[in-house]
Amino acid sequence: MPQIPLIPESAPFTSEQRAWLNGFLAGIISRGESAGPAAATTNTVSRPLLIAFGSQSGNAESLAKRLARDATSRGFAARAAGLDSLQPADLVREQNVLLITSTWGEGDMPDNAISFWDALNQNGSSPKLNGVKYSVLALGDLNYGDTFCLAGKKLDTRLAELGAVRVAPRVDCDVEFDDLAKTWSTAAFAALTGEEKVETPDTTAPASEPTVETGYTKKNPFPAPLIANIALNSPSSAKDTRHIAFSLTGSSLTYEVGDALGVYVKNCPDVVDAIITTHGFDAENIVSLPDGGTAPLREALIGHYEVRHLQGVLPTETIAAPDFISGLRKLQPRLYSIASSLKAHPEEVHLCVGAVRYEAHGIQHKGVASTFLADRLALGDTTGVFFHVAKHFRLPTDLTKPVIMIGPGTGIAPFRAFLEEREATGASGKNWLFFGDQRRASDFLYHDQIVQWVQKGVLSRLDTAFSRDQEEKVYVQTRMLTAAAELWQWLEEGAHFYVCGDAKRMAKDVDAALHEIIQSAGGKTAEEATAYVADMKKNKRYQRDVY
């Protein structure tokens, strides 16, 4: 196993390219596989390591890639790979496997883990994984209660059932996963090398993603001024959806259509004041902040802690403010699908935000972020934003490919961006939009722009489903089924199929309708339709951005 750089200093590469190539070649020589970048000379023996990821919105994917670089610098010949590119047999071949997966929907596998999960559960022909050493890191969100990290838990159990040996216990992570991921990877690396503790590499190469961040990131968000807040529903509507725009001037930030924007928000002062009064706290009491430092209680509750579950909760016993604070979670930024293309709106980013307002147990609740944007952030005021790259949700690079977009309600957001992009790039591929909401008269979001796209021919076909304009419900999937023959024809022409919006009901029903169309119009059996859809996913022709 060569431990000297394979690409000489004189070769025409940047130092980063050279480091990556050296790692790559070292990996090939050691076992015919590709290694991540930042390979470095280490004092441990090189071992093959597969870091497999199941990821919907990129967290597990970027973590897996970061850990592959880390592992490479620790002497492993490591590579990161999506579960959609793997078969159970690959695990047997690789022997050392770290698996990182998020949970999606309601305890579901992320899209790119579904085919792998199915392969692990084939009736009667379950693969044997004897000899495989593994550990699982599960990403999730405690807010999901019973389904917390369920995909990771299921994969962990199934791998053991099939004979693989768990070398380090599974770790389940809430939204702030960085520290736990580090603890888990340290334990897993040590277990795989059979050492008490993993040796630190004798290199100056970074062990993980560069910590010196350039520009604006999640940890260093850009204070973006709000430049538009426009009601997209007419006053008679039951809904309140806003077109929100921020200026990016001075940030040098860019994004691609399909990406999401992370937005830092604040709790409603009225809600916080009610909590302080109910508990009899002193608003000026100095308390700890989640990331260190201190602040007066009221300021801490407005800007730093999640309090929405406390609305209307009566205290059963007296509690001191510091104890109260210690039981609260850190206030999280919210993600929104980007609704604009930079080609149409230079230095701007647009969102389509549905204000969450509902009544439960006689109490009026309002969504923290959506009402912060809709009601409390004034034009010209700034809030921290960052870009969340969504590699899983991209327009086809081949501009001639047809595109089918299913985007009811706020699900329209990324498709406004897609259509702006397709128009600006002069993409010749056909575009078909399915949009739906409650009523045509009050809820046809971005009506004028959509109608203009139809008139200009940017939209080859538009199907709308206004659910409450008639007795029986008409949904986007109703329209899909009516247009089954043409939809099938588009799929056979290589169309890319996109879904955005509600994950709980709509995305599942649309998926069922897609299977039904492939059977009825495509003349396939149920099994063949499943295989057809799996193939679409594998070829990135079926992409979802659902929440």
Ligand SMILES: Cc1cc2nc3c(=O)[nH]c(=O)nc-3n(C[C@H](O)[C@H](O)[C@H](O)COP(=O)(O)OP(=O)(O)OC[C@H]3O[C@@H](n4cnc5c(N)ncnc54)[C@H](O)[C@@H]3O)c2cc1C
């Ligand atoms: C990748 C991604 C993209 C997204 N894109 C968009 C987008 O383009 N537009 C958009 O509007 N949102 C989008 N969202 C959702 C968005 O991030 C927020 O979750 C949403 O705005 C609600 O946040 P909030 O802080 O206002 O509500 P919160 O304060 O977080 O409250 C929401 C919670 O309230 C509860 N709740 C809501 N309604 C009811 C009800 N009727 N009855 C009982 N309980 C209820 C539920 O527990 C729900 O989880 C996206 C999410 C993701 C992950």
Ligand SMILES: NC(=O)c1ccc[n+]([C@@H]2O[C@H](COP(=O)([O-])OP(=O)(O)OC[C@H]3O[C@@H](n4cnc5c(N)ncnc54)[C@H](OP(=O)(O)O)[C@@H]3O)[C@@H](O)[C@H]2O)c1
């Ligand atoms: N995870 C989160 O934190 C979070 C936060 C906010 C919103 N959301 C989800 O995001 C969704 C988007 O909200 P939105 O207000 O923009 O739109 P929406 O509630 O999805 O409504 C858009 C249209 O979809 C229809 N619809 C309802 N059920 C459907 C189904 N099974 N299949 C297809 N269409 C269906 C609605 O009809 P009817 O209303 O007439 O039934 C309406 O006409 C919400 O439903 C919510 O579930 C999630």
Ligand SMILES: Cc1cc2nc3c(=O)[nH]c(=O)nc-3n(C[C@H](O)[C@H](O)[C@H](O)COP(=O)(O)O)c2cc1C
């Ligand atoms: C629509 C949606 C559904 C989710 N469902 C669950 C769930 O059922 N259980 C859970 O623990 N986490 C759930 N999560 C949280 C994700 O697992 C978590 O955000 C994770 O970090 C995402 O990682 P990824 O970007 O690699 O997919 C959900 C998140 C979203 C947006």
